[in-house]
Amino acid sequence: MDVYALLFAATLNAGTVLALASLGLLINEKAGVVNLGAEGMMLCAAIAGFATVVNTGNDWLGFAAGAAAGALMAAVFGWLVIWLNTNQYATGLALSLFGVGFSAFVGIGYVQSKLPERPQFNWLGLGDIPVIGPALFRLHPMVYGTMLLVAAMVWFLYRTRAGLVLRAVGESPQSAHALGYSVRGIRLAAVVFGGAMCGLAGSYLSLVYTPLWVEGMVAGKGWIALALTTFATWRPARVLLGAYLFGGVTMLQFHLQAQGVQIPSQFLSMLPYLATIVVLALISRNPTWIRVNMPASLGKPFYPGH
Template identity: 80%
Template sequence: MQSYALLIGATLSAGTVLALAALGLLINEKAGIVNLGAEGMMLCAALAGFATVVHTANPWLGFAAGMAAGALLAALFGLLVIWLNTNQYATGLALSLFGAGFSAFAGIAYVQARLPELPRYGIAWLADIALLGPALSGQHPLVYLSMLLAAGLVWFLYRTRAGLVLRAVGQAPESAHALGYPVRRIRLAAVLAGGALCGLAGAYAAIVYTPLWVEGMVAGRGWIALALTTFATWRPARVLLGAYLFGGVTMLQFHLQASGVQLPSQWLSMLPYLATIVVLALISRNPAWIRANMPAALGKPFHPG
C-alpha cells in the first residue's frame, strides 16, 4: 500500500509539469493560436527559475522568473504571428529550437550548481483521507494550484463573459472584430498567459520535480503538453486528467524498475512517448469528433479590415 501511495504522489508531481504547460497551451488555442514553442519556453524558464533560486535561495522568486521568461518569449512569438502575420507553426518551431539552443548555451555555468535546502510543504489533514491521503498530503503548493487552475479555467471559459469572448475570438475572429472586440489584443493576452504558465511548468520542473539543471531537461514534455490539448478535446478538466495519466506512465517506469521487472531501461523510458503516439493515433481515427471540439480558427491568421 505504501508503494502505491508513493506512486500516486509521484504521479501527481510529474503530472503537474504537464498540466501547467497544457493548460497554458489550451488558453492559446482557445483564442485560435497554435504555439509549438512550448518546449523552448519551458527550457528557458527552467534555467531562469533554477538560476534565480541558486542566487537568491527563494523558490517563489524562481517561479516568478520562470513565468517572466515564458511570457517574454511568448510576447516575441505573439508579435510575430499576430501583428506580422508569420506562419504560426514555423514560428513556434523556431521558438522551440531557439529556446533549446539558448538554454543549453546560457546554462553551462549551472550544470554543476546545487539548489539550497528548500522548505517542505504539506497539508496535514489530507493525510486522513483513505487511500489517497498519504499521496495528497505532502505535495508542493503548485500541485494543488494546478488543480484549482483547471477548475478556474472551466469557470472562466464557460461561465464568464470574458471567457465567451475568448472562445469567440478562437471560433470566428472576423465576427468578433465586427462586434468591436480587439481580436489582436485578446489573442496577445492569451499568448502571454499561456507563455507564463509554460514558464511556470518549466520552473517547477527545475526547482521541485527534478531540482537540477541539465541541457534538455524538459525532455519532450512541451510536446506531450501540446498533444494533451488535442487528447483532451480542448477541455480543461480533461487536460488535468490526461496530465496525470501521462505523469503516471512516466513514473511507472521507475516503479517497475524498483519492483525488479527485468526490462531494458530504454524500453521503460519510451513509455510516455509511446503512450502519446498511441493516444494521438486513436484520436485521429475520428477526425469529425476533433473538428466538432476544435476552435474553428485554430492556426489561422487574422487580418483586420
C-alpha cells in the same frame, strides 16, 4: 501500500508539469493560435527559475522568473504571428529551437549548482495518516494550485463574458472584430498567458520535480503538453486527467525498474511518448469529433482590414 501511495503522489507531481503547460496552450488555442514553442519556453523558464533560486534562495521568486521568461518569449512569438502574420507553425518551431540552444548556453555555469534544501510539506498534519497522507497531503502547493486553476479556467471559459469573447475570437475572429473586439489584443493576451503557464511548468520542473539543471531536461514534455490539448479536446478538466494519465505512465517506468522488472530501460523510458502516439492515433480515427471540438480558426491568421 506505502509504495503505491508514493507512486500516486509521484504521478500527481509529474502530471503537474504537463498540466500547467497544457492549460496555457489550451488558452492559446481557444483564441485561435497554435504555439509549437512550448519545449523551448519551458527550457528557458527552467534555467531562469533555477538560476534565480540558486542566487536568491527564494522559490517563489524562481517561479516568478520562470513565468516571466515564458511570457516574454511568448510575447515575441505573438508579435511575429499576430502582427507580422508569420506562419504560426514555423515560428513556433523556431522558438522551440531557440529555447533549446539559448537555455543550454545560459545554463553552462549552473550544471553543478545546487539548490537550497528543499522544503518538506505536511499539510495540517494530515500527511501522517497512513497511505492517504503520503499520497495526498505532502505535495507541493503548486500541485493543489493547478487543480484550483482548472476549476477557475472552466468557470472563466464557460461562465464569464470574457471567456465567451475569447472563445468567439477562436471560432470566428471576423465576427468578433465586427462587434468591436480587439482580436489581435485578445490573441496576444492569450498567447502571453500561455507562455507564462509554460514558464511555470518549466520552473516547477527544475525546482520541484527534479531539483537540478541539466541541458535539455524538459525532454519532450513540451511536445506531450501540445498533444494533450488535442487529447483533451480543448477542455480543461480533461487536460488535467490526461496530464495525470501521462504522469502515471512516466512514473510507472521508474516503479517497474525499482521492482527489478527485466525490461530494457530504454523501452521503459519511451513509454510516455509511445502512449502519446497511441492516443493521438486513436483520436485521429474520428476526425469529425476533433473538428466539432476544435476552435474553427485554429492556426489561421487574422487580417483586420479584410
